Amino acid sequence: MATDPVTDWATDFDHTDDRWAADPFPIWDDLRSACPVARTERYGGAWLPTTHADVTAIANDSEHFTSRSVIVSGHRPPVELAPAGIAPPISADPPFHAASRRMLLPVFSPQRIAELEPSTRAYCNELLDGVRGRDVVDAAVDYAQHIPVRVIARMLGLPDEDGDRFRGFVEGVIEAVADPREERIETFLGLLHYLSPYIEARQADPQDDVISLLLASDIDGEPLDPLMVVRTIGLLLIAGIDTTWSAIGASIWHLAATPADRRRLVDEPALIPTAIEELLRAYAPVTMARLVKQDVTLAGCPMEAEDWVLLPFPAANRDPAFFDRADEVLLDRSPNRHAAFGLGMHRCAGSHLARMELRVALEEWLRAFPDFSLADGDAVRWSGGQVRGPRTPPVRVAP
Template identity: 45%
Template sequence: MTEPTRSTRHAPVKSLPTAWARDYDLYDPAYLENPAAVWDGMRGQCPVAHTERRGGGYLLSRHQDITAVALDPATFSSRAGEVTGPVPEPGRELSLPPVTSDPPAHAADRRLLMPLFTKPAVARYEQLTRDTAAELIAGFGERTLIDGAGEYARDIPVVVTSRMLGLPPQDQARFHTWTVRMLKDGAEDHKVRAEAVRAIRDYLTDLVRSGSLAGSDGVIGHLLARQPDDPTLSHERIVGMSFLMLIAGIDTTWSALGSILWHLATHQEHRAAIAADPGSVPAAVDEFLRLYAPVTIGRIVTAPASIGETRVCPGDRIVLPWAAANHDPDVCDRPGEFIADRPRNRHLAFGVGIHRCLGAHLAHMELRVSLTEWLRRIPDFALAPGAVVEWTGGNTRGPKALPLVIHRATHTGTGG
């Protein structure tokens, strides 16, 4: 690989805004554009920032604090993972087991789904991922300007996750719309979010109650088949698990893939090196996940506690940006640099502790295959001249749109 360079073209924040420590904003334009620079500044000045805006919370920046909270589910509940908006009263949360489950219920919820997310189980969807990637790229035709986020990154996880759930293919467009409205538009407009949540839940509830997917090999069919032996596996619980799959399986993966394409479009030396060596893709994906871990998750305090020198109280929200832990220089050498063959790359892109992402193997497979197929067919591309990329905020960070120029002299079409 070539000599690594900074993953961002922005200088670290030497002095945070005076108000950040007591009034941070996850939708501040500077934070959305380059959160790593803000985390760098926080660690030296206010490792735990506080805000009352957007529902309130405490934002962490150090690896040791983030992992300590994640590894203490008794004190820091997962019952509500949103990082903005009102903290729901106990019992009024959006139930998405096992992500929103605390011990002891968490273990049973996770155990139900684990057989569907092993490496062999995930391998069943590799050809679908590859075929979907090829079809999307073929759909670009002879155009040289495309939206890498809207026309590629977003569609692949929609197809794969829908197939895993066993949902009718004709409903994929609706899932895409609902996901965007809930997680993107709804992050700042809670009325929009509530409408999207209601639409998704109503659809899944009707589907589960109908029993039409009984006997299918998707997630819903898998859970319906276990109902006779598990009296606690209600329709509502199945709907919650399915809802989680629909949202977590789509938004996070498309955000990660969009970030990868953005990096390669703006770091030509990395793009050329990886395109020339397809065998480097798996390690490169792990490094991209470390750099651009898309998820920020919330925890709710259940008992008085301290995070560093900061005291928190029951009902407070704690905000954990996994990427902030990955960028902590105390645990990662040259954290702001892309090093494709980085040794011992123990990133927290998939979280840590009992809630470590159940779909980690699936997400890694989708990213590996999607990137391999893209570079095989489009080895030379760049960010469109003059393009200004805006990033989503809240629970998931990724490019909203990604205008890319394909250099047709090296574009190999469908690749056979």
């Protein structure tokens, strides 16, 4: 559903506005210098801090801010959902959060992720083989969007061929936040109904997958309720696809638009692990959200209970008070304490997986297409909302 265009970002911002999706950086720069915490009455009232310091303060304050829902919409979930929230552990508050996160850490350990690298690399090459011979390749549609779908589907024990359905859930949950409440509910019910048979099947016949692992887990001696497992699996499915798809696409888009950086990575492949940290910083895809738990004043702003607060980690990564030459992409930047994976206790549990997928995707793309450029910069469309990435970046590849 289309919303009214923004006329004043300081008093009426909308993170789903097309201008935000296309180029949010000037918006954040202007706000940071003139009104570092913006306010809007949209979505029932929301705040937007733009400095690294303010974003960090909120991310680390579970006393005044709850995570029970992290996607801003016009509909607030019931207070009674806390401390687990809609999709634990990302929506969980203390003390429930620590236990719900701890269950997932073995799945996303560096050792476990390393085991996934060969199959991920093989799949990247399979995708690249499928587009060889073309003059123009859509780096997202033909490549980036498929990689995390395959990886996360196999980790969860879901069928690869349902990728289109997964991407539909991503769009419905993350991008369609302005849709009517009934349509939002229908999307969430669709995800629940899709996942439930797989939960039931693993209860009867456990497999070597994350669904089975969660069904065998407990919190404080109590086994997980199947509905809790569904909500956690839904989180892993949506977050595991959209964030990584966006990061891979943005990285290829940058290299296509910046020949010097492309040539440097082709000539210095050992620099890729360092470079991806900078690409994550510069084009961090994820903005999270909190709800004010109890009235609090931040940076002189009186935030009231049940107000939304966006946590734009991408804006924090562009704060010149925290990063030198914040608006420049420096492939060898080090140290690089970026916030692309979040800040505080909710820092992304799947960061090792995302890094592996991004690194392997770039290594294999650069090996297959060392010479490429944007075919049509005006044709690039970026997704709006709380996960930003290029959805249609046409890239011209040299024969």
